[in-house]
Amino acid sequence: xxxxxxxxxxxxxxxxxxxxxxxxxxxxxxxxxxxxxxxxxxxxxxxxxxxxxxxxxxxxxxxxxxxxxxxxxxxxxxxxxxxxxxxxxxxxxxxxxxxxxxxxxxxxxxxxxxxxxxxxxxxxxxxxxxxxxxxxxxxxxxxxxxxxxxxxxxxxxxxxxxxxxxxxxxxxxxxxxxxxxxxxxxxxxxxxxxxxxxxxxxxxxxxxxxxxxxxxxxxxxxxxxxxxxxxxxxxxxxxxxxxxxxxxxxxxxxxxxxxxxxxxxxxxxxxxxxxxxxxxxxxxxxxxxxxxxxxxxxxxxxxxxxxxxxxxxxxxxxxxxxxxxxxxxxxxxxxxxxxxxxx
Amino acid sequence: xxxxxxxxxxxxxxxxxxxxxxxxxxxxxxxxxxxxxxxxxxxxxxxxxxxxxxxxxxxxxxxxxxxxxxxxxxxxxxxxxxxxxxxxxxxxxxxxxxxxxxxxxxxxxxxxxxxxxxxxxxxxxxxxxxxxxxxxxxxxxxxxxxxxxxxxxxxxxxxxxxxxxxxxxxxxxxxxxxxxxxxxxxxxxxxxxxxxxxxxxxxxxxxxxxxxxxxxxxxxxxxxxxxxxxxxxxxxxxxxxxxxxxxxxxxxxxxxxxxxxxxxxxxxxxxxxxxxxxxxxxxxxxxxxxxxxxxxxxxxxxxxxxxxxxxxxxxxxxxxxxxxxxxxxxxxxxxxxxxxxxx
DNA sequence: TAATTTACATTAATCGATTACAGAATTTAA
DNA sequence: TTAAATTCTGTAATCGATTAATGTAAATTA
Numbered sequence: 001x002x003x004x005x006x007x008x009x010x011x012x013x014x015x016x017x018x019x020x021x022x023x024x025x026x027x028x029x030x031x032x033x034x035x036x037x038x039x040x041x042x043x044x045x046x047x048x049x050x051x052x053x054x055x056x057x058x059x060x061x062x063x064x065x066x067x068x069x070x071x072x073x074x075x076x077x078x079x080x081x082x083x084x085x086x087x088x089x090x091x092x093x094x095x096x097x098x099x100x101x102x103x104x105x106x107x108x109x110x111x112x113x114x115x116x117x118x119x120x121x122x123x124x125x126x127x128x129x130x131x132x133x134x135x136x137x138x139x140x141x142x143x144x145x146x147x148x149x150x151x152x153x154x155x156x157x158x159x160x161x162x163x164x165x166x167x168x169x170x171x172x173x174x175x176x177x178x179x180x181x182x183x184x185x186x187x188x189x190x191x192x193x194x195x196x197x198x199x200x201x202x203x204x205x206x207x208x209x210x211x212x213x214x215x216x217x218x219x220x221x222x223x224x225x226x227x228x229x230x231x232x233x234x235x236x237x238x239x240x241x242x243x244x245x246x247x248x249x250x251x252x253x254x255x256x257x258x259x260x261x262x263x264x265x266x267x268x269x270x271x272x273x274x275x276x277x278x279x280x281x282x283x284x285x286x287x288x289x290x291x292x293x294x295x296x297x298x299x300x301x302x303x304x305x306x307x308x309x310x311x312x313x314x315x316x317x318x319x320x321x322x323x324x325x326x327x328x329x330x331x332x333x334x335x336x337x338x339x340x341x342x343x
Numbered sequence: 344x345x346x347x348x349x350x351x352x353x354x355x356x357x358x359x360x361x362x363x364x365x366x367x368x369x370x371x372x373x374x375x376x377x378x379x380x381x382x383x384x385x386x387x388x389x390x391x392x393x394x395x396x397x398x399x400x401x402x403x404x405x406x407x408x409x410x411x412x413x414x415x416x417x418x419x420x421x422x423x424x425x426x427x428x429x430x431x432x433x434x435x436x437x438x439x440x441x442x443x444x445x446x447x448x449x450x451x452x453x454x455x456x457x458x459x460x461x462x463x464x465x466x467x468x469x470x471x472x473x474x475x476x477x478x479x480x481x482x483x484x485x486x487x488x489x490x491x492x493x494x495x496x497x498x499x500x501x502x503x504x505x506x507x508x509x510x511x512x513x514x515x516x517x518x519x520x521x522x523x524x525x526x527x528x529x530x531x532x533x534x535x536x537x538x539x540x541x542x543x544x545x546x547x548x549x550x551x552x553x554x555x556x557x558x559x560x561x562x563x564x565x566x567x568x569x570x571x572x573x574x575x576x577x578x579x580x581x582x583x584x585x586x587x588x589x590x591x592x593x594x595x596x597x598x599x600x601x602x603x604x605x606x607x608x609x610x611x612x613x614x615x616x617x618x619x620x621x622x623x624x625x626x627x628x629x630x631x632x633x634x635x636x637x638x639x640x641x642x643x644x645x646x647x648x649x650x651x652x653x654x655x656x657x658x659x660x661x662x663x664x665x666x667x668x669x670x671x672x673x674x675x676x677x678x679x680x681x682x683x684x685x686x
Numbered sequence: 687t688a689a690t691t692t693a694c695a696t697t698a699a700t701c702g703a704t705t706a707c708a709g710a711a712t713t714t715a716a
Numbered sequence: 717t718t719a720a721a722t723t724c725t726g727t728a729a730t731c732g733a734t735t736a737a738t739g740t741a742a743a744t745t746a
Contacts, residue, residue: 397731
């Protein structure tokens with residue numbers, strides 16, 4: 001590997017001049033510049049990045065991203081948003097997947113945090129479901145700015161980018177009511193302490209209350225966000241159907257909604273003719289299901305982009321102080337085929 | 344930010360000793376070591392990574408990954424495989440998404456390559472659909488080892504990790520035949536010069552020939568790999584149904600298969616009762632469709648892992664020479680619900 | 687022609703670590 | 717007690733760039 005000295009020698013100039021040709025060409029005479037360039041070419045010289053950043057003190061910034069499972073359907077959109085913003089600002093992303101250990105989730109989060117710290121990231125975008133309060137201190141001690149994505153910090157001291165889950169769930173109920181539904185079941189999301197699931201649950205309850213709808217315990221069922229959970233949950237809901245007579249179901253995630261649809265169909269009923277289902281997320285696959293899913297659309301791309309944007313601001317102007325608390329982005333209810341209008 | 348000199352001064356030793364305490368503790372007297380450690384603690388000192396790698400010449404290795412579209416359904420699995428292997432070897436990944444420009448694909452690939460080169464990656468894992476021969480020279484000039492993933496290089500001089508597409512497509516036909524199908528349509532994948540689509544097409548044709556099945560031009564239809572393409576293609580296939588009387592369709596990607604299913608259902612027919620459909624990929628969603636998709640399962644995780652493993656070998660022992668040509672991994676035909684046994 | 691500018695180029699310090707080599711301190715052997 | 721061996725620590729070169737300070741040659745002005 002050729003270094004700057006080699007180039008300098010070959011071109012018959014000093015290393016300073018070579019450096020200038022590369023970084024400040026106007027300050028070098030054309031003739032000299034040409035000689036240097038040809039030396040660079042013939043030696044196939046590329047400046048050593050490490051030496052460059054050590055000397056210029058302008059190390060390239062990299063932001064760490066912690067995500068529990070890359071295979072989550074919305075991950076790609078979220079990441080695209082982050083990635084786009086990062087690229088525009090010449091910032092690298094170090095993606096760290098939190099291993100889906102059955103146990104040891106806590107251990108792993110702290111590990112991830114430390115791993116990223118060691119990798120010298122300037123900030124961390126955290127999309128974990130589980131942030132126990134015990135971590136608060138440790139996080140503060142890290143000394144690296146954090147931004148939460150899609151989930152919020154209980155204490156609220158860490159800025160978070162997401163949609164207003166409570167409101168969106170409420171809107172879902174309102175929508176179902178507007179289509180004539182009164183008896184509504186819910187497949188709620190349980191997620192290791194992650195509060196989004198809970199917020200959606202609360203919003204749902206508020207809707208029920210607001211519209212004065214009936215609600216028996218048999219109408220409430222829980223799952224862990226995934227397809228299989230939705231399927232199982234729906235089985236339970238159906239087993240009480242004769243009693244609850246629900247005409248619609250609010251599923252707290254699209255994946256569960258899709259599982260629920262499958263379950264309904266397996267049991268010989270039809271969606272939406274016999275049971276309407278509304279989801280939450282608007283995954284790309286929710287447009288491919290039969291029937292197509294009516295759902296709350298989360299702006300994953302924007303959430304990713306905005307959270308990264310905010311992170312960059314924090315990094316570049318640390319004194320400015322990060323705006324903590326929730327940053328809500330706009331969501332939409334997308335009408336498709338899985339909710340029937342009752343007459 | 345404290346540096347090693349500060350620590351040295353505070354502990355009353357030389358920088359060399361501080362460095363030794365950190366990197367070679369046995370060589371330092373306990374008492375000294377303790378003093379240094381406490382100085383490190385009280386100054387909250389962390390070694391500067393850049394300086395460290397410049398001086399030790401042990402820069403951390405990073406491998407670039409070029410992928411056309413992160414939102415592709417199988418991306419996550421592929422990436423997990425790569426990521427796992429990389430992490431075990433203490434290697435970083437720099438993920439670079441090729442912007443899905445309608446035009447300018449060529450430009451972008453070269454850009455991506457150069458961008459990664461500038462970022463000092465030691466190797467590039469390339470999963471692009473489009474590698475014109477014109478690039479051969481430019482790639483050679485790059486001077487960075489390349490490994491192809493999921494697609495192969497025409498000239499064959501770049502190692503590639505994938506499954507044997509031709510064989511797998513042949514097997515699909517064989518399977519359909521074993522279920523009593525004789526009149527089979529194909530939704531073939533067109534992909535800017537990417538040869539996987541073509542190989543599957545060839546394999547299909549070989550199967551048709553081998554089993555001596557009828558094949559009219561109306562049984563062959565093309566799409567660009569995605570859901571919508573599958574839908575459109577199936578529309579075309581159905582419009583000739585009265586003539587071709589096909590009982591089964593081989594779709595070159597799961598996404599297209601799923602689009603095709605939707606199309607069949609929209610047209611009032613049923614899968615697999617009226618038309619059987621077999622896919623290709625085995626995406627996670629192919630297990631969620633109604634009916635569940637019978638398909639060729641590609642080992643995305645392993646492909647990712649093996650390609651990264653090979654890359655690492657090349658990087659660590661450049662003299663050994665990379666084994667060019669195709670490295671085929673094992674695939675499987677997964678039977679589910681979308682193919683009916685004709686009696 | 688001498689003095690003053692202007693335009694480039696060079697020298698050498700610097701970034702923050704590691705490490706070969708040499709020297710000091712301590713332990714062991716004689 | 718002294719020489720030899722061993723253990724520990726310090727000095728200074730080094731990694732490969734950037735850049736402030738400085739020098740020199742050419743161009744301009746008086």
